Amino acid sequence: MSALAGAALAASSLDLLQYSPPGWGANLLRGLMNSIIIAFGAFGLGSLIGVAGAFGKLYGGPVTRDLLAIYTTVVRAVPELVLILILYYAVTDSVNRLLIGFGFDRIQISGLAAGIAVLGVVQGAYATEVLRGAILSVPAGQIEAARAMGMPPALLARRITLPLMLSAALPGLANLWLIATKDTALLAVVGFGELTQETRQAAGTTKAYFTFFMAAGALYLVLSIGSGWIFARLERWARRGQRGVRG
């Protein structure tokens, strides 16, 4: 009896995960895609901020350095969840007050744009520190050689400093990417349809909590294993020309 019930339960679980209704598979995959898009956007934005922030901290004037110190300190101190709520509600609210004050209509900030912006700003603060450390690991002589040959600063950064620091930066950047994929779950609080939000909806409707949260966990795991593989290849490429520790 109980074996039969178990089989029935398994069958119904699989039915629930099917791609098309009554299964919720399409919803979960859509959520996963949204999570990946936000993580990708946030990681990209964060890396750009990180490069600018790292160079600013290392080579900028005193005002630039102070502003960047405030940025990295504050953003790394406040929980991401609080930052998301601040940007999504407080910033939307004040922007709209301003717009109405000037006689314009209210706007609705899209969850996608807000998610990328908030997580990107958070990632940028951490990436600034990761990249600053990586740039410091570049042998000074190799940068000096480029200067001595008359390379302009922007070209030097692009052709010499950034490629040279990449091998030192990639392990830290890989961490940041994985954090980005999971931080997307925080956007569930503002009702954005990423993987966790879609999972909650499916689970709440069908009451099959175990099935759906296990499925979501598996999807996050697949995402992180795939990312690990890509970053390992990137790191091997970035380490070209270096003699391995293991010979």
Place this chain on the structure above:
Amino acid sequence: MTTAATDPQPAPPRPEAIRIEGLQKSFGTLNVLKGITLTAREGDVVAVIGGSGSGKSTMLRCINFLETPSSGRITIGGEPVAMRADGSPADRRQIERLRQSLGMVFQQFNLWSHKTILENLIEVPVHVLRVPKAQAVARAERLLARVGLAEKAGTYPAFLSGGQQQRAAIARALCMEPRAMLFDEPTSALDPELVGEVLAVIRDLAAEGRTMILVTHEMKFAREVASHVVYLHNGRVEEEGPPEAVFGAPRSDRLKQFLKSVG
């Protein structure tokens, strides 16, 4: 009509490649250079010798502004370097242009580790000087053959010996077709058995009449290749002259002492 042919004139002096006047440099309260004046004409090989801390490397690095002089004047190929009152360069683009005409070779080679030897050589010609890539590659391959590294074009620097890396670094500097070469103790980081192969390359360049300023500890080599020797002591030119005079008949006690100490 034929006076020029029948009336031999003394050869006009060769044009100046590098001129340094009253060069001073201090790090905080430490005066490393206390007013150095030096001229290298085209084809000159100027060897700069002196003890540790005499300021010879700092002087060399001031020529292409890797160090910012505190005061003084520097003229490269007849073009004075625009400097602010505090000695810092006034025009970044001028500095970049002048640096492109001075091939610098460092004690620690400083090849770019993420690029192959060939990529190291063509990097600045292609991306800064805008030489067509095929032309730069052809030039680089010729230079690699000349320094005996033709087979190492596709190798990364970490897989070469110190002597090979330094020869590649010399080829990299030559690939920019510089007006003059600056050598900053090019053999000091090498194992003794690798010094000879690097000196052979430098000797070869001197023989073809290349202008160079060479900071070195290799006294025998300086005596052999230099057309002019400068002995720095404590941030000043203590003695200078042709190698036979400086090494053969030193006048100052300090130079005598120094030559004795380095054997």
